[in-house]
Amino acid sequence: MAILSKEEAKQILEKVMGFSTADSLEASLSGSGRGNIRYARNTVSTSGFNDDISLGVTANFGKKSASSTINEFDDESLKKVVKRAEELAKLAPENPEFMEPLAPQDYKESKTYFKSTADISPEYRAEIAKKSIEPAKAKDVTAAGYLEDTSGFSSIMNSKGLFAYSQESEVEFTVTMRTNDGTGSGWVSRDYNDVNHFNGAEASAVALEKAIMSREAKAIEPGKYTVILEPAASVQLLGNMLYNMGARQADEGRSFLSKKGGGTKIGEKLVDERVNIYSDPFNDLVPANAWNGEGLPRERTSWIENGVVKNMSYGRYWAKKQGVEPVPGPANGIMVGGDATTEELIKSTKRGILVTRLWYIRTVDPQTLLYTGLTRDGTFYIENGKIKHPIKNMRFNESPIIMLNNLEELGQQQRINGNLIPVMKIRDFTFTSLSDAV
């Protein structure tokens, strides 16, 4: 397994520091082991495991810097990688945006590593595949799925004495179930740091039920509809908003947070006042690394508070130029939810659409964060508080900003791709065309 302990990592990095003659030196050492199994057509298609460790070194002379990387760790190799970076740095042009390495920082610990996940065996992976394939076969359905488990470590050190180390493990699972008559498709996604929380049979059953429920979908007219977005349907739209909240782009006038006549929308109301989005590496359900690539400690950071833009992210250079403290970008996204279950949201809906997921999402206009994409793997029409029938997939053109202004109700949160997102009821969600795809 490619996991070095804190002491082993520290020892290698200290040696690297000792071999340098540069004005300053920064180094990162990380490694991981990744195992996977893939299946389709109700049989296993491929499986594999790979692991690797890599060391990156950046040498600085004045405002000149350059990097070099290696994956051998004997003394000669360590000397070589430092020398290469130093030689290249001397040749590099000065970077006016160069920042001195960061002084030592204090980090709180975030529990991101679980031995249970690191111990996943090929037999376990095969068992998960079997728990999809067998129930699918029994219902005249074909399963195609993928399970990947990763465990690894990251560490950084610089010549000013900064040192950070963390370990992380994660398991991710998706399965698509398609009915053999070709008219129904269901899907599910699960991810955890601790595999003990994962129930492969339960997950596969959700996808299988959606596949069967979605058979022989009816077409409805595209247009504006009230939608209930499961967390997997909204996560990417919300992420696209959250990860575009950089201060530099906004200050430069090329962001959805830039304002007419100059300036930014910081402190202004952007979306419905019930919307609160923050990131927090110490959340037990979605733990994330407590420091970023520059060595800055990550704290709980509020991005949207009561619908108002609370923070934008600042890299170290831009923060210095603007005379503010750096704000590391989010390592996860947490949107505050409500108490309602998905079933309760359906019950309170007169006419609407339940959306399992949105797919092939692409930017149409970065200025308004307008995105397009399609529903997939389980889209249902709701009438008078009940799921009436499956409907054909539709293309949407929508901005998360408009969507969050049209918020009707927030439901319970779920973990999705390392984030906590509530199920949401949104009015006037814009569908622009029908798709024949199942």
Next chain:
Amino acid sequence: MRRREFLQLAGMGVGGALLTVPLIGNAVDMDRLLENPIDVLEKKRLADIGLNAAKANGATYADVRIGRYLNQYIFTREDKLQNAVNTESFGVGVRVIANGTWGFASTLDVSDAGIQKAAETATAIAKANGKIQTEPVQLAPVQSYGEVSWKTPLEKNAVAVPLKEKVDLLLSANAEAINNGANYVNSALFMINEQKYFASTEGSYIDQDVHRIWPNFNVTSIDPDSGKYKSRQALSSPMGMGFEYMDPRASSKKEGPGGTMHYYDRYDMIEDAGLAGKQTREMLKADSIKAGKYDLVLDPNHLGLTIHESIGHATELDRVLGYEANYAGTSFATLDKWKSKDFKYGSDIVNVFADKTQEGSLGAVGYDDEGVQTKKWDLIKDGVLVNYQAIRDQAHIINEDESHGCCYAQSWNDVQFQRMPNVSLEPGKADYSPDNMIKDVEKGIYIVGRGSYSIDQQRYNFQFGGTLFFEIENGKIKGPVNDVAYQSNTQEFWNSCSKICDKSDYKTFGSFFDGKGQPSQISAVSHGSATTRFDGVNVINTARNI
């Protein structure tokens, strides 16, 4: 939300234009890119160790790929070099069939013992998975080529060009954009070299040296009064060429409708950046399109992506069969449609071919990654679906007795599988230029360059944007317009194809980082076409207020 498969090296612009690129291999310094660590005789000796070990362990077939993958990426913004990254990845992958089942293992230990062990592991995996195999692998026959080699025809190895020369070119292009009115510009140069050695138990030993290059930029102009900004990417195309692509040549460019410039087998990055500065300024003042039906005149540098998404992916046989169902999806172009021999994919003038041979294209190689000599074949003939993209273990499914030669792995570390060859639209036979085409359109839009693209998981419904849009009224370009996206259904769209310009307008568009598979692998592919007209396509207006 996280983009774990991609390392973000530098931001190309902002918002959705953020460019994330996969970093294959470890970063190394410049000198390493020019070293030759292992000669062909040694590679043959090592490969034979792997083949023999696999056979000794019970494999009925084996192939060994010894690969050295070198990349150089350079990123700049305005007058600054942001990053220059050199990467190298060296190792060996062994693929076997045992008990009728595939097995694969790879190692960065390219030694006798390392290869021997990888071959044993691959065979053990094949035997283990063989227990649940219900359809034994059937390989189409392939010729034994003996010891052969192939190299991308090139004049200048891009990696050997001094770093300073490349950085200076990017910074000059940036300056030209700013001088022509732009506020911001990011530019990048991607250079790829795959040194691949393939050997199989079929008796082939194939040494290949493959080169690719892609210059790109993102130029942004801002209007502080309105708070609006407009960006455009380069109208270059990624190519299977050396650094000679970056040497402008008057005979390799043509002025097109609307004051546009079109580059063929040579690119003028500085000129294009200057035009981008001007055009983004003009876009800030342009009208917003009125939604409705328009005849579309699509430039090859735009149409390439539409071909890629609506024909290229739809005719991949593994998608058709369901192997990609959980990721990229399946395909509407099902086997029954192909068997009917009369499925009208497009109008009678639509002829689409696949190839891995066109010089200068991204897909061009002598042999694919399972040792099959490359070729050209038809996918759509006179509008009818006639074939798919298939590799050795798929050929029997479509009643063919040879592979199409389109098997590819992104590195030694990944197993090879069916990947899209170049998929191109044949130009029209009669003399017909883009200017002629514009003259014949009453109400239309001329679209140049790639934009936003989205298509469903069976490749029916799509929506595409573009880089530059010009409204056409009564046979004349009226001026630039904004907020254009067109929506259609693949079959309906290709059946509305009414005119194709002649071969003098034919050129390739390229997709440098096409993704497929789990774990995801990238591949590079070109799409050739001439400017083409589609009648009565639904255009939506994408302007919003937030």
